Amino acid sequence: MTVVYGGSGRLCVWVLLLAPSALLLVGIIATEAAADGSGDAQDQDSGGLHVIAEDNSVNECYIYKTAIDSLMRAFAVLQEKQETTEEGEDGEDEEIPRHITRPADCYDIMLQDNTENGIYEIFPSSCRRRDWGIRVYCELYNNTGWTVVLRRQEQDDQTDFYRNWREYRDGFGEPNGEYWIGNEALHELSSSGSQQRLRIELEDWDGNKRWAEYKNFEVSEEDSQYQLHIGEYSGDAGDALRIHDGMRFTTYDMDNDSWGSNCAERWKGGFWYEACYRANPMGIYFKKTKSDKGITWRAWYSDSTVLKTVEFKIRPDTSTDGDAW
Numbered sequence: 001m002t003v004v005y006g007g008s009g010r011l012c013v014w015v016l017l018l019a020p021s022a023l024l025l026v027g028i029i030a031t032e033a034a035a036d037g038s039g040d041a042q043d044q045d046s047g048g049l050h051v052i053a054e055d056n057s058v059n060e061c062y063i064y065k066t067a068i069d070s071l072m073r074a075f076a077v078l079q080e081k082q083e084t085t086e087e088g089e090d091g092e093d094e095e096i097p098r099h100i101t102r103p104a105d106c107y108d109i110m111l112q113d114n115t116e117n118g119i120y121e122i123f124p125s126s127c128r129r130r131d132w133g134i135r136v137y138c139e140l141y142n143n144t145g146w147t148v149v150l151r152r153q154e155q156d157d158q159t160d161f162y163r164n165w166r167e168y169r170d171g172f173g174e175p176n177g178e179y180w181i182g183n184e185a186l187h188e189l190s191s192s193g194s195q196q197r198l199r200i201e202l203e204d205w206d207g208n209k210r211w212a213e214y215k216n217f218e219v220s221e222e223d224s225q226y227q228l229h230i231g232e233y234s235g236d237a238g239d240a241l242r243i244h245d246g247m248r249f250t251t252y253d254m255d256n257d258s259w260g261s262n263c264a265e266r267w268k269g270g271f272w273y274e275a276c277y278r279a280n281p282m283g284i285y286f287k288k289t290k291s292d293k294g295i296t297w298r299a300w301y302s303d304s305t306v307l308k309t310v311e312f313k314i315r316p317d318t319s320t321d322g323d324a325w
């Protein structure tokens with residue numbers, strides 16, 4: 001998602017600057033020549049510059065306007081280049097460092113010298129200049145820069161996770177509480193170029209903690225129903241996500257699972273269900289019990305003991321090994 005300006009950028013700017021001026025000159029000569037030849041032309045071929053107009057004054061206006069528009073665009077390009085790059089006298093290709101652009105994720109937030117965990121605005125869109133910021137929870141301790149994409153936890157009002165396709169696409173909940181970042185943002189974050197690592201942290205109702213990490217985490221675009229891709233596993237929670245690798249997202253109103261009925265409807269969540277799951281982080285929030293409709297990680301508790309806390313978080317894959325927590 002980095003923006004790269006080619007070394008020929010300065011040449012392009014000068015071409016943009018000079019071309020309209022040349023066009024303007026040719027246009028004026030051409031229209032004046034045409035005016036000398038016939039004063040009442042409605043649609044005249046002006047010496048190679050084909051213009052359609054009522055009279056020559058409109059032609060000139062059109063040409064002037066076009067030239068001015070071109071000049072304004074050229075100046076805008078020049079101004080943008082000066083704002084976003086260093087001098088660049090050497091003509092080499094330049095890549096804008098991540099830390100001086102809008103933050104795409106919490107890793108960028110960390111690179112901008114932020115060290116406090118909390119809520120930040122990020123711009124995961126592939127076009128950083130779009131005003132499409134979203135509020136997320138960032139974990140920045142030890143220069144990690146994790147973007148939290150899912151959280152389940154005990155709170156006064158539990159968030160309802162039995163939601164439709166649109167809600168799972170756009171995200172819901174509050175970043176400082178239970179929330180889902182949204183499949184579209186997850187797609188943007190995980191398809192930005194740098195490989196992403198997914199870290200999952202689990203806690204049961206007795207205070208026991210387990211973790212799992214996956215390399216090469218990626219979520220495809222909506223046309224592919226936000227298909228999940230995960231790589232190598234590490235951790236002590238067990239590889240419950242493995243059977244979900246390659247699955248498309250399913251909600252109660254969008255059945256993409258491999259079961260005859262709808263897994264989301266059956267288990268009251270939304271997930272990359274297969275037929276149906278070994279991990280159910282979007283399940284109903286139950287306290288200290290066993291339930292197939294609850295929040296479970298069956299590679300840890302195969303008897304569907306429900307969990308107290310679940311977090312999914314991602315970051316560019318900069319390390320080789322996961323850490324216990």
Ligand SMILES: [Ca+2]
Nearest residue numbers: 257259260261
């Ligand atoms: Ca089905």
